[in-house]
Amino acid sequence: MLSAPNDTGLKQGDHEVPLRVTVVTGFSGSGKSTLVRRVMAGRGRIRLAVLVHDRSDASLDADDSCGTGCEVFHLNESMAELVQRCVGCSLRESLADAMVAIARLRRFDRLIIECSALVEPVSVAELFNEALAAQAPLGDLARLDHIVTVVDAESFWTDVRSTEDLHSRGLSGGTDDVRTVSELLVEQVEYSTLVVISKSERVSSSRQHRVTALVRRLNPEVDVLQASSGQRVVDHVLSCRSSALETISFQPGWVKLLEEGPIPRLSQTRWTTGVFRATRPFHPTRFWQLVEEDWFGVERCKGYFWLASQPERCFLWSQTAGVRHYECLGDWWAATPREQWPTDPDFEAKLHKEWSVEFGDRRQALACIGYQLDQQELFSRLRDCLLTPSELLLGEAGWRQFDDPFARATQEAGTREDEAESD
Numbered sequence: 001m002l003s004a005p006n007d008t009g010l011k012q013g014d015h016e017v018p019l020r021v022t023v024v025t026g027f028s029g030s031g032k033s034t035l036v037r038r039v040m041a042g043r044g045r046i047r048l049a050v051l052v053h054d055r056s057d058a059s060l061d062a063d064d065s066c067g068t069g070c071e072v073f074h075l076n077e078s079m080a081e082l083v084q085r086c087v088g089c090s091l092r093e094s095l096a097d098a099m100v101a102i103a104r105l106r107r108f109d110r111l112i113i114e115c116s117a118l119v120e121p122v123s124v125a126e127l128f129n130e131a132l133a134a135q136a137p138l139g140d141l142a143r144l145d146h147i148v149t150v151v152d153a154e155s156f157w158t159d160v161r162s163t164e165d166l167h168s169r170g171l172s173g174g175t176d177d178v179r180t181v182s183e184l185l186v187e188q189v190e191y192s193t194l195v196v197i198s199k200s201e202r203v204s205s206s207r208q209h210r211v212t213a214l215v216r217r218l219n220p221e222v223d224v225l226q227a228s229s230g231q232r233v234v235d236h237v238l239s240c241r242s243s244a245l246e247t248i249s250f251q252p253g254w255v256k257l258l259e260e261g262p263i264p265r266l267s268q269t270r271w272t273t274g275v276f277r278a279t280r281p282f283h284p285t286r287f288w289q290l291v292e293e294d295w296f297g298v299e300r301c302k303g304y305f306w307l308a309s310q311p312e313r314c315f316l317w318s319q320t321a322g323v324r325h326y327e328c329l330g331d332w333w334a335a336t337p338r339e340q341w342p343t344d345p346d347f348e349a350k351l352h353k354e355w356s357v358e359f360g361d362r363r364q365a366l367a368c369i370g371y372q373l374d375q376q377e378l379f380s381r382l383r384d385c386l387l388t389p390s391e392l393l394l395g396e397a398g399w400r401q402f403d404d405p406f407a408r409a410t411q412e413a414g415t416r417e418d419e420a421e422s423d
Contacts, residue, residue: 026150028117031198104142122191148191182322190252257367281308288405297373303366308399334360
């Protein structure tokens, strides 16, 4: 657990001033520790604590605090519980407890948290959001200002196209961690308030522009700085968010596309963004055949779809340049008894916007970000997967008779999981 130094430092005063927090994350080798050391050296008079729970060889140790006036703490817990949110909240609670303990020392103006390469930053943001909602101690004692993701300009473009899982890189949150390198990198960018691009001097200017453009399309709201910007980066990392009393909400590029929110204008013709929308269901066999083919040029595609063979179920599609998968989120509201609907007026307004007379809220809505992508051709192929007029006339009873590769794949995956558990 947290190893706290003796309480001999400066006090913040008799009144309780919330500790400001900055989270630094990024993939292995991206330069997180280098950035944190730079912040430690350039912090000025800010009293700084650093909480490390990155187990890599490059992470900070106590020696880094010598002569800097900063103090380094270590969270000596297995990272598995943070990166596998399904297994429980014990490490989330440990991280919250560590932050509360540091805040209660009343010696620091800011806490920098250097995360493991495996951490999805949204999970850390949720700790603060939940604490504010529940009026937990963390919500009173600390405020989250920034989530900083460090991106390696040398490897990011290639790694986003990788099909490797974390195990193959010698990284994993446990035996149940089946995430891929590509998925993790994309989500680390999508759920951040600042992206710092490192090692830009090692790549061509065209590679720099491509990496920056991809980052801005994955997360239109994020600030992007080069690590070589020096003190400007340090000042941003240490700056206070004016709305820190509020929870952090993220709108990645794919969400903005689906909700028709503002996104950066495309200055390069090689980049495309768009949303495939339709109310008719997909024929399961035709859509499966398309899923099995290569979607060349797709950098990010995410959204919702429905299959004629499973008309009550809402599926989530998630694709990066390297990998793609789907999962069932539950039932559409059209297939859910009305008494189980939320009563929130915002829910009603949003549902009304998405509702069609024939199919309710059931729809195809796939947001797509592409580089050198023929978007019209891809959307045409998706339209070919929709039920034809004659197939629509069969009705749901007839649709359920269609051959369904998605159902088979789900059943086979469940069988493999059961066999693994029995072993």
